[in-house]
Amino acid sequence: MISTGTRSKIEAEMERYPQKRGALLPALYLVQAEHGYVSSDTVRELAEIMGLHPVEVMEVVTFYNLFFDRPQPRHHASVCTNLPCSLRGARVLLAQLEEHVGSKVGEPTDDGRLVLGHEECLGACAFAPMMRVDDAYHEDLDLEHAKSILDALE
Amino acid sequence: MPTLTVDGRVIETAEGKSILEALDDAGLLMNGVDVPHYCWHPKLSVDGSCRLCQVEVEGFPKLQIACNTVVQDGMVVNTTSDRVRKAREGVVELLLINHPLDCPICDQAGECKLQDYAFDYGVEKSRTREPRRAAKKRVDLGPTIVFDQERCILCRRCVRFCDEVPKTRELAVFGRGDRSVIETFPGMELDNPYSMNVADICPVGALTTKDFRFKIRVWFLEDVEGLCTGCANGCNIYLGIANNKVYRYQPRRNDDVNETWMCDAGRLSYRDIGAPDRLQYAYVRDATGSLEAAGYEAAIGAAARRLRAIIGSKGAGVIAGVASAHATNEDLFTFRRFIEALGTETSGVAVPKGDADDLLIKAEKAANAAGARALGLGDASLVADRIRSGGIDALVCLGSDFLGTGLLANVEELAGLDTVIVLDTHKSEFSRVAHVILPTRHAAEKHGTLTNAAGRVQRLRAAVEPAYEAHPDGAVLSHLGKALGLPGFDGSYDVRAVSKALAESEPAFSGIHLDSVGDRGRVLIDPDASQRDREPEGPNL
Numbered sequence A: 001m002i003s004t005g006t007r008s009k010i011e012a013e014m015e016r017y018p019q020k021r022g023a024l025l026p027a028l029y030l031v032q033a034e035h036g037y038v039s040s041d042t043v044r045e046l047a048e049i050m051g052l053h054p055v056e057v058m059e060v061v062t063f064y065n066l067f068f069d070r071p072q073p074r075h076h077a078s079v080c081t082n083l084p085c086s087l088r089g090a091r092v093l094l095a096q097l098e099e100h101v102g103s104k105v106g107e108p109t110d111d112g113r114l115v116l117g118h119e120e121c122l123g124a125c126a127f128a129p130m131m132r133v134d135d136a137y138h139e140d141l142d143l144e145h146a147k148s149i150l151d152a153l154e
Numbered sequence B: 001m002p003t004l005t006v007d008g009r010v011i012e013t014a015e016g017k018s019i020l021e022a023l024d025d026a027g028l029l030m031n032g033v034d035v036p037h038y039c040w041h042p043k044l045s046v047d048g049s050c051r052l053c054q055v056e057v058e059g060f061p062k063l064q065i066a067c068n069t070v071v072q073d074g075m076v077v078n079t080t081s082d083r084v085r086k087a088r089e090g091v092v093e094l095l096l097i098n099h100p101l102d103c104p105i106c107d108q109a110g111e112c113k114l115q116d117y118a119f120d121y122g123v124e125k126s127r128t129r130e131p132r133r134a135a136k137k138r139v140d141l142g143p144t145i146v147f148d149q150e151r152c153i154l155c156r157r158c159v160r161f162c163d164e165v166p167k168t169r170e171l172a173v174f175g176r177g178d179r180s181v182i183e184t185f186p187g188m189e190l191d192n193p194y195s196m197n198v199a200d201i202c203p204v205g206a207l208t209t210k211d212f213r214f215k216i217r218v219w220f221l222e223d224v225e226g227l228c229t230g231c232a233n234g235c236n237i238y239l240g241i242a243n244n245k246v247y248r249y250q251p252r253r254n255d256d257v258n259e260t261w262m263c264d265a266g267r268l269s270y271r272d273i274g275a276p277d278r279l280q281y282a283y284v285r286d287a288t289g290s291l292e293a294a295g296y297e298a299a300i301g302a303a304a305r306r307l308r309a310i311i312g313s314k315g316a317g318v319i320a321g322v323a324s325a326h327a328t329n330e331d332l333f334t335f336r337r338f339i340e341a342l343g344t345e346t347s348g349v350a351v352p353k354g355d356a357d358d359l360l361i362k363a364e365k366a367a368n369a370a371g372a373r374a375l376g377l378g379d380a381s382l383v384a385d386r387i388r389s390g391g392i393d394a395l396v397c398l399g400s401d402f403l404g405t406g407l408l409a410n411v412e413e414l415a416g417l418d419t420v421i422v423l424d425t426h427k428s429e430f431s432r433v434a435h436v437i438l439p440t441r442h443a444a445e446k447h448g449t450l451t452n453a454a455g456r457v458q459r460l461r462a463a464v465e466p467a468y469e470a471h472p473d474g475a476v477l478s479h480l481g482k483a484l485g486l487p488g489f490d491g492s493y494d495v496r497a498v499s500k501a502l503a504e505s506e507p508a509f510s511g512i513h514l515d516s517v518g519d520r521g522r523v524l525i526d527p528d529a530s531q532r533d534r535e536p537e538g539p540n541l
């Protein structure tokens, strides 16, 4: 269920666009912030609120990497593996982190705390290698620093 | 009007048309000018995603997609150059990288556009070693369609069809890039009255109908042009025939009638043709009151004896005739002559009714209700009324719709009649009260014409032969007329001659007969003219 608070935020977003569907991305962010992912029931609900067909909403959810259609671990840590980061050791770093947390890329840890990922360019090449943990960038990484960041996650 | 030149041919087209539309309108597309295409479909919006339709346009440095390039006056297009060929080869090669190539077990093989174009433009050797993309096989999309995600080339025709034609939006593209797949919304099914059209428009074997798949290899089928008789729309179809058996109906394009679509109920109605309850013999009620199978001649004789006895004692006025809106114009014209020759005033046509929509499906669930009206046949309610008021002793009924249209409370209302003669294709409730039942031909088994709801007279062809003795309704009436000694009935029934006689005698049909209606049919001069002319003669005839 989308809470009344989120619902009114979505409605406020809808006011800001000439076409209601323009607010779909901000609305999905709001919904995901509330539930951690966007279930198909939520998609139906959101479609209803926005006057869209559920399939239109689902197409957008599945198109973007940052929307999840199923429950997620508490944290996402993604190492950039594009060229500059790779030149600065990102791939090795990622492999070491896999070993450190005991789970491969894309496979959540058993305690549901974390999932590792890799990312294409996040625009922080000058500070390679880097990783994104949830909404925060961590730059100029070395293994010890990266491990301590992950270990600090709840 | 803009004019363009394609491979040296000059084509005039309307403002705002794409190159492909211009070719299609001119009847040249894949019929003189080959521009292979996957995503473009004449009756759907433009997608521009498959890139197969690229052509060279003078003045443009790069190849342009013909489906989404609007014709400018004086445009010069080349579809045969090496550059174009290379582009097509590139597109086909990319599509084949991930295609499962399971043609031997794919039901589309033989009518697959990927097979065809791989044959025309495929490169000989695969240049990739990576494993092919694995995806879902045999996905059950709903009551009618099975989906193979691996075979899908993501042309989005099926998605656009559901969005734009039935407007039900069941299908969508989920995911992105090389992970895109066609799916339904979780828990939703592809289920609408037109769903099976997606199998026709899918260029590959990704979408197949549960009904037809694995029944027969398509290269054994012969396509015969015909008409659906499921309702008054008269959708144009191909009947897929092999070994004198109909395996499927598929829509045949007629922009004046059904564009390129047909409804699922109509498509599946081919099953009626070979149904187990087809009437394979004539039946006659014997002296003990039981209905027994009989030879055709004997049954005609029995029917004639009964009718003659009634005419002898009470006159022909106590005989009623009910025509079927499933019968052809030629059958109905013969019916009318039969009634006139008999000299009774009580006749009409029974038209079954059902649901309609604003796409194709019409409320009148028979193919020739409009033809019956144009021939001046009134509603069979008159017959029902007179039977109820006791003025009728005998009934000659074409088809069983008279029972199903609600005109009679039940078949027992006919139990009191002295004689009930039924001409029909299938067994029905009539077997409880009929004295003589004569087997007739299904629409797929006879030649003739049908008039659809819009007054368009269209050609019907005999695609298969019944395996037993059955004649068109008109022929049976002709045999019966001869047995009764009716004037003008000599027992012959030449449908072509009847069609021409009809065209000569009916002003509305003037010049419109079986040989003149062509592939797309012709509209009645004035659908009501015949009716008006005949009005002074009484409400029915």
Ligand code: SF4
Binding pocket: B151, B152, B153, B154, B155, B156, B157, B158, B159, B182, B201, B202, B203, B204, B206, B207
């Ligand atoms: S299923 Fe067929 S029609 Fe639909 S996108 Fe795939 S190839 Fe095209």
Ligand code: SF4
Binding pocket: B228, B229, B230, B231, B232, B233, B234, B235, B258, B262, B263, B264, B265, B266, B267, B360, B361, B362
């Ligand atoms: S709309 Fe009517 S004529 Fe057309 S396919 Fe359906 S039943 Fe047949």
Ligand code: FES
Binding pocket: B036, B037, B038, B039, B040, B047, B048, B049, B050, B051, B052, B053, B054, B065, B066, B067, B068
């Ligand atoms: S037909 Fe033109 S891009 Fe597909």
